[in-house]
Amino acid sequence: xxRNKATSTPAAPAASPLLSDSVLTxxxxxxxxxxxxxxxxxxxxxxIVDLHGEQVVDLMAWVLPPHSKSQQPTEKLSMAYTRFxxxxxxxxxxxTLVSNLDNPLLKxxxxxxxxxxxxxxxxxxxxxxxQGLHGHRSCAENIAEVMEPYGLSLGDIRGTDPFNVFQNTPxxxxxxxxxxxxxxxxxxxxxxxxxxxxxxxxYDVGGFNGGKVTDVAIITES
Ligand SMILES: [Zn+2]
Numbered sequence: 723x724x725r726n727k728a729t730s731t732p733a734a735p736a737a738s739p740l741l742s743d744s745v746l747t748x749x750x751x752x753x754x755x756x757x758x759x760x761x762x763x764x765x766x767x768x769x770i771v772d773l774h775g776e777q778v779v780d781l782m783a784w785v786l787p788p789h790s791k792s793q794q795p796t797e798k799l800s801m802a803y804t805r806f807x808x809x810x811x812x813x814x815x816x817x818t819l820v821s822n823l824d825n826p827l828l829k830x831x832x833x834x835x836x837x838x839x840x841x842x843x844x845x846x847x848x849x850x851x852x853q854g855l856h857g858h859r860s861c862a863e864n865i866a867e868v869m870e871p872y873g874l875s876l877g878d879i880r881g882t883d884p885f886n887v888f889q890n891t892p893x894x895x896x897x898x899x900x901x902x903x904x905x906x907x908x909x910x911x912x913x914x915x916x917x918x919x920x921x922x923x924x925y926d927v928g929g930f931n932g933g934k935v936t937d938v939a940i941i942t943e944s
């Protein structure tokens with residue numbers, strides 16, 4: 723679902739309090755356990771907002787091919803290249819996430835949580851099947867669904883490491899250590915024309931994601 727402050731009429735309900743920034747006006751709610759892809763132009767900002775708390779959001783990003791809309795994107799956000807450049811295990815405000823060609827793609831400009839993960843893969847069908855959970859939604863499939871129009875498959879997504887926003891897994895700790903609260907957000911600035919894909923992580927096993935997967939919001943400039 724989407725809401726746009728610029729198109730609201732005086733009779734419409736008040737805009738979401740999330741839309742308090744004069745530049746970031748468009749809110750898209752990503753339903754629990756689902757994905758969303760959106761384009762951002764270089765120098766524009768966007769936010770990922772945890773609406774209910776303790777919800778992890780897997781994020782991947784690709785540079786849009788400049789010459790052909792039908793061309794499959796190949797340059798993408800890389801956690802391995804990014805880890806090489808960072809001062810710590812998670813990006814600080816002002817630090818940059820880079821691509822597999824070592825180009826800067828996203829800059830962290832605001833962050834009310836400051837705890838994220840850059841080491842784990844996205845949850846995927848195999849992970850759930852190993853636990854007897856057949857047909858369970860997964861981040862890898864969510865992102866594959868929304869990136870299919872760009873020519874990417876589940877195999878492409880499973881070969882891409884995500885930036886796990888709001889995921890608290892220090893030193894590879896696989897315990898339900900939620901860290902974000904309702905209303906927390908991270909804001910990033912795009913440093914190239916990108917398509918960004920996010921997944922509201924469906925991993926509801928063992929108390930992760932607060933034990934109940936919930937919606938998140940993406941706030942963009944238009
Ligand atoms: Zn997941």
